[in-house]
Amino acid sequence: MCGISGIFDTRGTGTIPRDLISRINNVQSHRGPDENEVHLEPGLALGHRRLSVIDLATGTQPLFNEDGTVGIVFNGEIYNYLELMQELNDLGYRFRTRSDTEVIVHAWQAWGEACVHRLRGMFAFALWDRKHQTLFLARDRMGVKPMHYAWLPDGSFIFGSELKVLTAHPGFVRDIDPLAVEGYFSFGYVPDPRCIYQNAHKLPAAHTLTLRRGDAGRPAPRPYWDVRFTNDNPIKLQDAQAELRERVRESVRLRMIADVPLGAFLSGGVDSSAVVATMAGLSSTPVHTCSIGFDDPRFDESSFAQQVADRYRTDHRLDIVSSDDFDLIDTLAWLYDEPFADSSAIPTYRVCQMARKHVTVALSGDGGDESMGGYRRYRMHLGEEAVRGRLPLALRRGMFGPLGRWYPKADWAPRSLRAKTTFQALAMDSVQAYCHSMSQLRGDERRALFSPAFQRSLGGYGALEVFRLYAGQAQTEDPLALIQYLDYKTWLVGGINTKVDRASMAHSLEVREPLMDHLLVEWLATLPSDFKIRAGQGKVIFKQAYEPLLPRDVLYRPKMGFSVPLTAWLRGPLKDRVRLALLGERMRDCGYFNPVTLRRLVDEHNSGLRDHATALWMLLMFEAFLRLNEGAAPHG
Numbered sequence: 094m095c096g097i098s099g100i101f102d103t104r105g106t107g108t109i110p111r112d113l114i115s116r117i118n119n120v121q122s123h124r125g126p127d128e129n130e131v132h133l134e135p136g137l138a139l140g141h142r143r144l145s146v147i148d149l150a151t152g153t154q155p156l157f158n159e160d161g162t163v164g165i166v167f168n169g170e171i172y173n174y175l176e177l178m179q180e181l182n183d184l185g186y187r188f189r190t191r192s193d194t195e196v197i198v199h200a201w202q203a204w205g206e207a208c209v210h211r212l213r214g215m216f217a218f219a220l221w222d223r224k225h226q227t228l229f230l231a232r233d234r235m236g237v238k239p240m241h242y243a244w245l246p247d248g249s250f251i252f253g254s255e256l257k258v259l260t261a262h263p264g265f266v267r268d269i270d271p272l273a274v275e276g277y278f279s280f281g282y283v284p285d286p287r288c289i290y291q292n293a294h295k296l297p298a299a300h301t302l303t304l305r306r307g308d309a310g311r312p313a314p315r316p317y318w319d320v321r322f323t324n325d326n327p328i329k330l331q332d333a334q335a336e337l338r339e340r341v342r343e344s345v346r347l348r349m350i351a352d353v354p355l356g357a358f359l360s361g362g363v364d365s366s367a368v369v370a371t372m373a374g375l376s377s378t379p380v381h382t383c384s385i386g387f388d389d390p391r392f393d394e395s396s397f398a399q400q401v402a403d404r405y406r407t408d409h410r411l412d413i414v415s416s417d418d419f420d421l422i423d424t425l426a427w428l429y430d431e432p433f434a435d436s437s438a439i440p441t442y443r444v445c446q447m448a449r450k451h452v453t454v455a456l457s458g459d460g461g462d463e464s465m466g467g468y469r470r471y472r473m474h475l476g477e478e479a480v481r482g483r484l485p486l487a488l489r490r491g492m493f494g495p496l497g498r499w500y501p502k503a504d505w506a507p508r509s510l511r512a513k514t515t516f517q518a519l520a521m522d523s524v525q526a527y528c529h530s531m532s533q534l535r536g537d538e539r540r541a542l543f544s545p546a547f548q549r550s551l552g553g554y555g556a557l558e559v560f561r562l563y564a565g566q567a568q569t570e571d572p573l574a575l576i577q578y579l580d581y582k583t584w585l586v587g588g589i590n591t592k593v594d595r596a597s598m599a600h601s602l603e604v605r606e607p608l609m610d611h612l613l614v615e616w617l618a619t620l621p622s623d624f625k626i627r628a629g630q631g632k633v634i635f636k637q638a639y640e641p642l643l644p645r646d647v648l649y650r651p652k653m654g655f656s657v658p659l660t661a662w663l664r665g666p667l668k669d670r671v672r673l674a675l676l677g678e679r680m681r682d683c684g685y686f687n688p689v690t691l692r693r694l695v696d697e698h699n700s701g702l703r704d705h706a707t708a709l710w711m712l713l714m715f716e717a718f719l720r721l722n723e724g725a726a727p728h729g
Contacts, residue, residue, distance in 0.1 A: 095141060096122075096255065100138045100251050101228045102136035102306070103249060114140050117261040117262055123599055137228075158198050170603070177200060201229070213610070213612065216233045225305070231301045233299070236285070236297070236298030236585070241259055241296075242294055278715075279528075279533065279534060280556065282434065284556075288431060297314055298586050321618060322618045336616075337617075338371075349456075351453070353453035354454070355381070357372055357455055358448065362394065362397075363632060363636060365398075370639065370642040371607075383410050383455065384410070384412075385413075385440045386412070388414070397647050419667055425438050433591065440657065445597045454602075455603070455604050457606055459606050460585065460614075472631060475573060481526070518530060525557055538708065541687065542690050545687075563578065659707075670713075671695060675694075676688075679716060680716055
């Protein structure tokens with residue numbers, strides 16, 4: 094696991110200063126503390142910060158082929174690299190290292206841009222082909238590893254693992270993109286391919302980008318893979334359970350290959366517990382496991398993690414996070430580079446911090462909810478779909494629209510009892526309703542929050558357009574498959590994977606994701622949806638498959654999530670900070686917000702009249718971003 098960076102002169106072969114590439118490369122030194130290397134040639138600079146995991150002695154990057162014509166900087170792991178190494182050996186390619194990095198170099202020589210189809214893993218890399226004056230960028234299918242890029246005013250191209258690589262370049266213009274701000278206040282993160290800055294982009298998951306020196310224009314990223322939900326696998330449920338266990342076992346086995354200490358996160362949930370049970374079956378020594386507990390019992394799952402640790406006799410470590418562990422706000426703002434409002438980034442940061450004291454690689458259970466129907470919102474959406482299927486949209490708008498507008502907002506109630514949200518969703522089509530349910534702040538809430546001038550700058554754009562775009566690509570009529578697909582493209586990449594990548598790399602920890610293996614994802618997409626959700630129960634196939642391996646309490650207890658007590662924080666120890674930050678000059682003068690709404694949110698939350706914890710946390714993280722990026726200018 095590493096940090097990569099580079100500058101490419103797309104029009105000529107001018108000199109790129111060594112101190113420039115060194116400086117922008119070193120802003121992400123936390124991603125790779127073991128080695129720091131750069132490569133320079135006319136019109137090109139490549140930088141690499143290395144966290145050594147495989148081939149510790151000879152895997153230094155940038156890595157070139159034998160004659161120095163093809164080189165690469167690479168972040169990630171190719172789990173089938175031994176198989177590919179043998180295939181490439183048979184084709185006549187000779188290896189000087191034992192690293193998966195050299196496999197990509199020779200795969201490019203053998204198969205060109207099609208090499209990405211052969212790679213099984215998490216990756217973001219930039220490959221330079223000197224003979225063809227071509228720079229080739231690629232990102233893995235599920236968007237586990239990040240890649241940011243921009244064109245600079247002088248026509249050159251810059252890329253890096255983190256956005257801070259781009260902003261460290263003196264030529265990068267930090268104008269904030271108003272559409273990204275709208276996306277952030279809807280979803281809690283800036284959805285791909287946008288960045289908070291207008292001139293920067295994220296390479297989308299499962300895309301490549303090819304630049305050739307001398308070509309006119311700015312090429313667009315191209316997709317090379319997508320998941321297709323067919324739901325047509327004729328397999329019986331019991332047989333599918335056995336195959337699922339075997340597929341997970343293979344995925345875990347591949348991810349246990351490492352030349353450094355390896356372990357796993359164990360949250361006490363179904364997914365991480367299944368991964369740990371599988372690892373225990375593959376390992377001849379106790380598995381290292383790490384858990385985070387909370388001193389507030391409403392948020393603590395550590396007893397369930399302990400059940401699994403006891404059953405498999407893991408080398409288990411538990412850290413308790415205090416209910417006032419909110420000192421990370423500025424740290425997180427720096428790590429994520431752009432506004433990021435998932436408060437579970439705090440315990441994620443802490444569990445990565447603890448894990449790194451004992452291991453260099455940790456396996457996680459991320460991705461299981463998306464692939465196997467684990468979220469409660471999936472079941473709620475399917476229930477709403479049953480109503481939408483019986484009544485035409487025009488009738489629903491006339492019936493439920495007024496109810497959604499006038500019904501009181503019950504912030505205090507469980508989601509299933511918040512009739513206002515349900516009425517609003519029933520007045521919408523399927524895609525709009527799911528976007529509504531995924532929005533941290535609904536459309537009416539964002540309109541009240543934003544200033545009239547900022548709303549005009551959006552030009553009619555709304556975050557719903559993100560979901561509309563992906564829904565048009567989904568190629569499925571199945572209601573569960575559609576929202577799973579939308580989550581793959583938005584929440585999983587922009588929320589989950591971003592959170593884990595930055596939190597883990599802050600501590601130079603590599604996190605691997607067996608439940609996001611693309612072959613497993615493809616197979617799960619062929620299964621009938623009622624294998625995933627049945628009779629109000631989510632993850633049916635997964636839970637039944639692991640009944641022989643996990644305690645029933647772990648499998649069938651209510652899902653808790655990795656939560657923190659935001660409401661109490663914002664009314665208690667963070668109360669003064671919130672008031673000073675949100676009602677201060679910075680938020681008033683930036684021009685994005687209606688100051689009357691900001692004051693109302695703060696006053697109503699502090700008085701206990703309403704719970705505005707979500708909005709206040711989003712605003713607090715946005716203010717922290719502005720404070721750390723004082724040079725950033727609003728668009729226009």
